[in-house]
Amino acid sequence: MKKQILAMTVLAAATAATAASAADLPRNNYYSQPAQGTYYNWAGWYAGAVVGYQWGDVPGTNTKPSGILGGLTGGYNWQSGQFVFGGETDLQISGADDTFAPYKFSNPWFGTLRGRAGMAWNNVLIYLTGGIAYGGLKGESGALSETKTHIGWTLGTGVEFGLAQQWSAKIEYLYADLSNRTYSITGVGNGLETSMIRVGVNYRF
Template identity: 50%
Template sequence: MKKFLAAAFFATTALTSAHAADLGRPVYKAAPMVEPYMTWNGFYIGANAGYSWGRDRVAGTRSDIDGFSGGGQIGYNWQWSPNWVFGVEADLQGANIESSFAGINTNVHMWGTVRGRLGYAWNNVLLYGTGGFAYGRNELTLGALSQTRTHTGYTFGGGMEYAFAPNWSAKIEYLYVDLGRETYDAFATTARSDFHTVRAGINYRFGGAPIVASY
């Protein structure tokens, strides 16, 4: 009987000691999961190409214009929350947007914009609206007579940009461009061009942006 009681005492003591040792061990909990998001902050440069169509107005006569353009852009984005992105962008394109009527040819050889952008981002997808200043070089030709003028006006539109790699993103964009009216003294008339443009582009982002991080 004494041997049984002694064995029971030692067993109870061992279990109590083991339990006390377990209580003294630190308990580690897994960190809560935080949804990652991608920041659009920083400088970028890129290239674009697209198709334009619209109207010319020369000496009170309207004519359809169309053609292609291609060039480059540079910009900067600020992201002040996981979703809202503000940016500025400037672009410049060589172009061949032309028309011909009543023996007069018109051709927008070059155009560009300086715009603000305001967008809403879902991680690596950015939808945005844009608008600002537009300019272009237009040429009127009639036989051997030609004259070129710089036009200024405005632009607005929108687009979608998709980041497919740590530093690379692609976009598709629509712009309405109104280059305003200018006087062509050699023809004793005025001309105005406005057109729609749909274009695709690609951007390279500096400084390792965009970055996937916790917010």
């Protein structure tokens, strides 16, 4: 899992570097007058939607839940020159599940509450994000099933592109670790370690 995190972080960094180079190309004239070295205004409230794919594993079993996810997100940005920082929250449903006899584990929903900080080059924002993760984990074995809510942490990176002053699109990688809780069907502590790639759009108010 650590190798996956490193690989995805390197990939995100490479994407970010490409985006930063692209930001130096001439832009359409619908952006506002430059202010403190940047054209695009990232400050303010926003809300949007994300879709993506999730994969991971449940420690203590051989199950590796994976599947499509989707949900809603919202947050607020402050901007000082090129530096952009703020907070974001999201809530998603997920189809991630896996069966490895005698167990089946699934992650039907999860959410995060995170800080974000990054640098903007005109309408390209490269950022790091991290904070609290929480979600449901359902374990099944034969006719027995248990569902518990887990709390943990998340860390990730992403690139967001301003399409027009009120619209932006992003691609983001997150790693989340939902801490162990004891399940009677396994007799040990089980949690969820999961990675996800998400794409989304935001509307700025």
